[in-house]
Amino acid sequence: MALYSDKVMDHFLQPRNLGVIEDADGVGEVGNAKCGDIMKMYLKIDDDIITDVKFETFGCASAIASSSMATELIKGQRVEDAMKLTNKAVAEALDGLPAYKMHCSVLAEEAIQAALEDYQSKKSN
Amino acid sequence: MQIYADNAATTKMSEAAVEAMTDCMRNVYGNPSSLYRLGQKAKEKLEEAREEIAAVINASPREIIFTSGGSESDNQALLTAALNGRKNGKTHIISSAFEHHAILHTLNKLEKNGFEITLLPVHENGIIRLDELESAIREDTCLVTVMTANNEIGTIQPIAEIGEICKKHGVVFHTDAVQAVGHLPIDVKAQNIDMLSASAHKFHGPKGTGFLYVRKGIIPQNLIEGGAQERGKRAGTENLPGIVSMTAALKEAVAGMEQNNAHMSQIRDYIISGLSEIPHSALNGDPKQRLAGNVNFSFEGIEGEGILLLLDQMGISASSGSACTSGALDPSHVLLAIGRIHDVAHGSLRLSVGEDITKEEADYIIASVKKVVEYLRSFSPVWRDLTEGKKEFILK
Numbered sequence: 001m002a003l004y005s006d007k008v009m010d011h012f013l014q015p016r017n018l019g020v021i022e023d024a025d026g027v028g029e030v031g032n033a034k035c036g037d038i039m040k041m042y043l044k045i046d047d048d049i050i051t052d053v054k055f056e057t058f059g060c061a062s063a064i065a066s067s068s069m070a071t072e073l074i075k076g077q078r079v080e081d082a083m084k085l086t087n088k089a090v091a092e093a094l095d096g097l098p099a100y101k102m103h104c105s106v107l108a109e110e111a112i113q114a115a116l117e118d119y120q121s122k123k124s125n
Numbered sequence: 126m127q128i129y130a131d132n133a134a135t136t137k138m139s140e141a142a143v144e145a146m147t148d149c150m151r152n153v154y155g156n157p158s159s160l161y162r163l164g165q166k167a168k169e170k171l172e173e174a175r176e177e178i179a180a181v182i183n184a185s186p187r188e189i190i191f192t193s194g195g196s197e198s199d200n201q202a203l204l205t206a207a208l209n210g211r212k213n214g215k216t217h218i219i220s221s222a223f224e225h226h227a228i229l230h231t232l233n234k235l236e237k238n239g240f241e242i243t244l245l246p247v248h249e250n251g252i253i254r255l256d257e258l259e260s261a262i263r264e265d266t267c268l269v270t271v272m273t274a275n276n277e278i279g280t281i282q283p284i285a286e287i288g289e290i291c292k293k294h295g296v297v298f299h300t301d302a303v304q305a306v307g308h309l310p311i312d313v314k315a316q317n318i319d320m321l322s323a324s325a326h327k328f329h330g331p332k333g334t335g336f337l338y339v340r341k342g343i344i345p346q347n348l349i350e351g352g353a354q355e356r357g358k359r360a361g362t363e364n365l366p367g368i369v370s371m372t373a374a375l376k377e378a379v380a381g382m383e384q385n386n387a388h389m390s391q392i393r394d395y396i397i398s399g400l401s402e403i404p405h406s407a408l409n410g411d412p413k414q415r416l417a418g419n420v421n422f423s424f425e426g427i428e429g430e431g432i433l434l435l436l437d438q439m440g441i442s443a444s445s446g447s448a449c450t451s452g453a454l455d456p457s458h459v460l461l462a463i464g465r466i467h468d469v470a471h472g473s474l475r476l477s478v479g480e481d482i483t484k485e486e487a488d489y490i491i492a493s494v495k496k497v498v499e500y501l502r503s504f505s506p507v508w509r510d511l512t513e514g515k516k517e518f519i520l521k
Binding site: 009012013015018019029033034035036037038039040055056057058059060061063064 | 435456468
């Protein structure tokens with residue numbers, strides 16, 4: 001069996017929603033370079049609906065694929081639904097990740113959470 | 126274009142090696158320990174191989190023990206020196222910080238069993254310093270084990286000089302020459318090597334076969350107990366197809382060594398100069414004191430696994446010292462040992478080209494790596510922070 005599923009390779013080779021949103025309503029960055037993974041998520045939110053999402057990732061193929069899949073899963077969703085995104089859902093949508101790469105999906109979940117929290121704290125201010 | 130640039134991991138078997146192996150499997154299937162002619166024919170082949178292997182490193186046939194490869198040879202060499210040392214009250218071992226895990230993990234085990242280990246620094250260029258070695262030697266030092274050439278960054282250690290120092294102080298010297306045998310000239314007598322490990326699949330021989338040289342006068346200690354094969358020092362029916370195949374591969378490698386090295390080092394330097402054009406990148410290890418086929422670079426702001434998988438899409442097989450490629454949390458201990466911090470060690474790429482590498486292939490490698498690095502940097506938040514001045518570049 002190959003190291004990665006076809007889905008992981010697809011999202012690694014053709015990442016969806018790659019890039020930056022300059023006037024983002026929420027930005028979240030998690031991870032650190034020492035460990036070898038950093039994810040940054042940018043959200044555009046209108047009326048509590050995620051209308052656009054972009055990401056930048058420093059990391060391995062599964063980190064890039066997890067970020068890409070996470071953005072697809074939350075795009076168009078309501079903020080409260082996106083908050084419920086789990087790493088398990090990301091990994092499942094990718095047809096699974098090797099056990100030692102599961103932390104990549106955790107990072108994707110955390111990056112989305114961080115961006116949503118940034119949005120909410122900006123909104124309440 | 127398909128380019129296999131991971132020859133430090135393993136090599137393609139040579140035609141001569143495949144031929145020798147299949148011929149042996151078909152025609153010399155007897156057990157060398159059997160007394161009938163078929164067995165004795167096998168025994169003859171085995172001893173012929175031993176003579177040929179010994180000749181290549183200027184040893185005597187009885188100083189060669191056939192093993193399953195580099196790791197087994199390393200384990201047996203260390204156990205031999207440790208047990209013999211302990212008998213004389215010597216329990217101190219000197220090695221280097223960037224040895225192969227077959228050495229380092231065995232040393233860890235010995236440490237837990239009462240041995241004291243000193244790991245010499247390998248400095249920025251990936252080469253140990255002789256004065257540091259000499260001053261680390263103590264009355265109770267029973268072994269110095271330093272690899273001939275490093276498997277990741279290809280740096281070559283001053284083996285003859287290390288051997289001379291060890292001889293002067295009466296300390297056993299072992300070298301893990303897995304990356305060197307068949308690629309660099311080795312003369313165990315001239316270089317004062319007491320024990321040496323080799324592995325066939327690094328010089329176009331088969332996997333699962335290697336040998337350990339143990340100088341006459343040192344009593345080898347068994348890892349594997351059982352029958353009387355290998356003068357009682359390594360039990361188990363000999364892997365004759367592997368051994369004759371290894372011998373064929375080694376003879377060929379040694380015959381072409383000088384010419385191959387001249388060609389490969391030229392291509393290596395060409396690739397190094399091409400990749401040096403990539404901003405914020407650095408060659409890992411000494412630029413000249415390195416194996417003819419080895420190129421190892423760090424690229425700031427990106428992670429190694431992505432480089433490998435994208436290069437694979439372009440037909441290039443390479444390797445990386447990033448944590449992600451090993452399933453570990455830390456990047457390569459070799460890159461950390463030469464002072465590359467984690468952030469930069471993650472973004473490393475090792476290309477170990479073969480003897481048949483062409484200039485056109487080198488051009489393709491350079492262009493592909495440039496493309497891949499630029500692409501991965503285009504969406505790396507680390508690279509963004511570096512270029513926007515929020516973080517300082519480590520590689521200038």
